Amino acid sequence: MNQTAQTSLMDTFKLFESFLPGFARTGLFSPGGLRYTGVAQSMYRPVALVTHRAAETADTISLSLMPPSGYPAFRAGQHIDVAVEIRGVRHVRQYSLTGAPAQSVNGGFASEPLRITVKRQHAGLVSNYLHDHAFVGTRLEISVPKGDFVIADQEASGYIFCSAGSGITPVYAMARELLSAGNKEDIYFYHAARSAESVIFRAELEHLAETHANFYPIFFFSEADGSEKRRLNFETLAPLLGSELSQAKTAIYLCGPGDFVQNLQDGFAAKKFASVHSEFYTLPQQTAEASVVNFLRSAAELVTTDNLLVAAESAGLKPKHGCRRGICHECKAHKKSGAVKNILTGKVTQGEEDIQLCVSQAVGKVEMDI
Ligand code: FES
Structure with missing residues (x-):
């Protein structure tokens, strides 16, 4: 983005902020960068320029995105929203940031391109759009970095990461961040994929293992031949966990489809591991008793076994x-x-x-202020 465009973005945002209520204003605009809080953050829609595109696997690409000047720094494990317009309708999806967080410069603001990694999903509107239309020079609307699935600020005697498919994206960034920071605790990185060829970042993971004696990537392939073929779940993982692992101090990070994460989460909980952090790429399957949900402001009521977002939509609400x-x-x-x-x-x-x-299920009768 040229200087004129940057200035115009800054001026637009300053003008916008002047109309915000006092509690949402930051008053921190300067040539060094912008800061956004509360309402300002949720309404700020930066536009990033695609500066590089690389194939990771046959169905996965990474896009480097140069954000506007003053874009906030992020932590490994966080994601951004990416918004695209397809046939006149705006669609928003979340993608983990897979590049290295920028060094803290300009008072903590990012100065490097961001990177997202996009797997082409069957019938996935936005992933297919990005694969087919996002090339060097394309501009994409993004959000500020979001999410609290990051390395917890607590002492750990070791780390376990478990992921499946594109769930590798945040945990790869987190493991790399630990290694870049010089962490010397053992880091076990278990990943499930269909085959060796479909492992996103496989070369990077193997390079990290070659250059760090405390990093152990271990793969599970569901479509391999013979003894190579195995699934990753708590039953197959438990025999690999060393008996010396501290239940209190081993930090565990799980990411993937709902049932995959739920199975591991339950397994670690049963073994009394205390520090388990999860990000679900889909919701786990649920069986629930029918409950009555009353949407008070909309004067709508229904009996449902779905989560409350689906229930509200079924009741005609938006x-x-x-x-x-x-x-x-x-x-x-x-x-x-x-x-x-x-x-x-x-x-x-x-x-x-x-x-x-979206993640709440009624237990008995519930009244919502919607
Ligand atoms: S948390 Fe994203 S829609 Fe519910």
């Missing part, structure tokens, strides 16, 4: 949402009464509170 899998928090809404179960954690909470509709 609640705000994004990822539909518990990551973006766009679907947050207020519950007036009743109990809900969090589909990802299994935790049941009662009474008046804010909840994420």
Whole structure:
């Protein structure tokens, strides 16, 4: 982006901020960068320029994206929204940031291209669009970095990462961040893929293993021949876990499809591992008793076994949402009464509170302020 365009973006944002209520203003605009909080952050829509495109596997590409000046720095494991317009309709998807976080310069703002990695999904509107239309020179609307699936600020005596398919993208970034920071604890990196050829970042992982004695990538191939063929789940993983692993201090990070993550999460919980962090790429399958949900402001009521986002849509409502899998928090809404179960954690909470509709299932009668 040239200097004129950067200045014009800055001026536009300054003007925009001047209309925001006081609590959302930051007052921190300077040639060194912008800062965004609250309302300002949710309404800011930066445009990034594709500066590089690389094939990772037969169905996966990485795109380097140069964000506008002053774009915030990010942590490994975070994601961005990418918005594209297809046949006049705006579609938004979340992609993990797979490049190295920029060095902290200009007061903590990114100065390097971002990188996202996109697997072409069967019938995936946005992934197919990016594969077919995003090339060097393309401009893409993105968001600021989001998400709290990052390396926890706590002491760890070792790390276990488990991923499947494109779930490798955030955990690869996190493992690499630990190694770049000089971490000397053992890092076990278990990954499930169809075959060796379909492992995203395989060459990078093998290079990390060659250059770091404490890094162990281990692959599970579901479509390999003979003894190479094995699935990754807690049953196949448990025999590989060393008996010396500390349940209290081994930090575990899981990412992949819902049932894959749920199986591992339950397995580690049964073995009393205390530090388990998960990101679900799809929701795990659920069986639930039918419950009555009352949407008070819309005067709608229905009996459902679905999560509350699907329930609201079935009732003809259009609640705000994004990822539909518990990551973006766009679907947050207020519950007036009743109990809900969090589909990802299994935790049941009662009474008046804010909840994420897409990962909440009613337990008995629930009243929502929608
Ligand atoms: S839609 Fe993203 S958290 Fe519910």
